[in-house]
Amino acid sequence: VYNFNPGPSPIPAPVLKKAKEEMFNYENSGMAVMEMSHRSPLYEKIHYQAINQLKELLSVPDDYEVLFLQGGASLQFAMVALNFLPENKEAAYVLTGSWSEKAAKEAQTLGNVTTLATSESNQFKHIPEVDLSKVTEKTAYIHLTSNNTIYGTQWSSFPKEPAVPVIIDMSSDILSRSIPWNDVDMIYAGAQKNAGMSGVTIVIMKKSLLESANDKLPPSLSYKQHASKDSLYNTPPTAAIYITSLVTDWIKGLGGVEEMQRLAKQKADLIYSVIDGSSGFYTGHAEPEARSKMNITFKLTNENLEKEFLTQAKNTGFIGLNGHRSVGGCRVSTYNAVPLNHVEKLKSFMETFMKKNA
Numbered sequence: 001v002y003n004f005n006p007g008p009s010p011i012p013a014p015v016l017k018k019a020k021e022e023m024f025n026y027e028n029s030g031m032a033v034m035e036m037s038h039r040s041p042l043y044e045k046i047h048y049q050a051i052n053q054l055k056e057l058l059s060v061p062d063d064y065e066v067l068f069l070q071g072g073a074s075l076q077f078a079m080v081a082l083n084f085l086p087e088n089k090e091a092a093y094v095l096t097g098s099w100s101e102k103a104a105k106e107a108q109t110l111g112n113v114t115t116l117a118t119s120e121s122n123q124f125k126h127i128p129e130v131d132l133s134k135v136t137e138k139t140a141y142i143h144l145t146s147n148n149t150i151y152g153t154q155w156s157s158f159p160k161e162p163a164v165p166v167i168i169d170m171s172s173d174i175l176s177r178s179i180p181w182n183d184v185d186m187i188y189a190g191a192q193k194n195a196g197m198s199g200v201t202i203v204i205m206k207k208s209l210l211e212s213a214n215d216k217l218p219p220s221l222s223y224k225q226h227a228s229k230d231s232l233y234n235t236p237p238t239a240a241i242y243i244t245s246l247v248t249d250w251i252k253g254l255g256g257v258e259e260m261q262r263l264a265k266q267k268a269d270l271i272y273s274v275i276d277g278s279s280g281f282y283t284g285h286a287e288p289e290a291r292s293k294m295n296i297t298f299k300l301t302n303e304n305l306e307k308e309f310l311t312q313a314k315n316t317g318f319i320g321l322n323g324h325r326s327v328g329g330c331r332v333s334t335y336n337a338v339p340l341n342h343v344e345k346l347k348s349f350m351e352t353f354m355k356k357n358a
């Protein structure tokens, strides 16, 4: 099938093949990866390999820590506030869609939250301007969502030289773009779109930010605790981390994040070119300058045809093209593992459908 699922999403075919070959008798240990002790040298090798390759691929500076946590990106919504939002401060959230709203909502249950900028009044079709002069001494951190999986918008660059830490949810575009660490203090991402399978959440943060974290938390919710144990405080999701290590191998073999970035643009452009050349048959949701290179959202201008489009697409083997249930329409998720030729096939399907029905 042609899998365009928004998440969990395709795993690169060579990764699945390698996992099939070695996962169930890892390095002739007679054990599957998920049967090995997380304290064994064999597992530790996988663990540190995954950390080191993420550091290499994302050019993570030495003064940053890479953590593997559980609970999905959603638990980070709460952990960020638990660790970095003291009572006398407020956290500034940029609202660009459902996930950033959820992040803000979870933080609100734990402390003071303000909206630094929002594109809600425009149905989240653009990325709002951030006025850094609104950041005050009371601001604990700025939180934003680099790619808005549901609305199909993406930040092309991040606020420059902010006076407070910037924390970014990169769940749907990690490993598809480089990260300007000078202006970014922490990122987090569930692995299940671009970095492997669900079960592990990648967190990368500046050590100085980590040092400022609340240390009166239950240890399992404390970044300091997880960092001090190299993410081996409790049993980590070993199989998911193993898959992430294979995904990082695969990306490295293809030429790294730069190549993922190039491919992401190439794939997204194929679909956007159909939308733009369709004389209004397909209508894109995002404003052109805010278009995501990971999730392309559009609708059929003739609503009656949309159901037919999705049904025919499904019958042709295209999976996961329905828009998120909260917004409807269609969504094409072109994450790293989606092959270029699958996107080309979808492009011609969209063109043929248009020709027959316009």
Ligand code: PLP
Pocket: 007, 071, 072, 073, 074, 075, 099, 145, 147, 148, 149, 150, 169, 170, 171, 172, 190
């Ligand atoms: N943030 C973004 C940008 C997402 O796309 C998603 C899931 O799709 C989440 C957070 C939630 O992730 P999880 O299901 O790992 O909690």
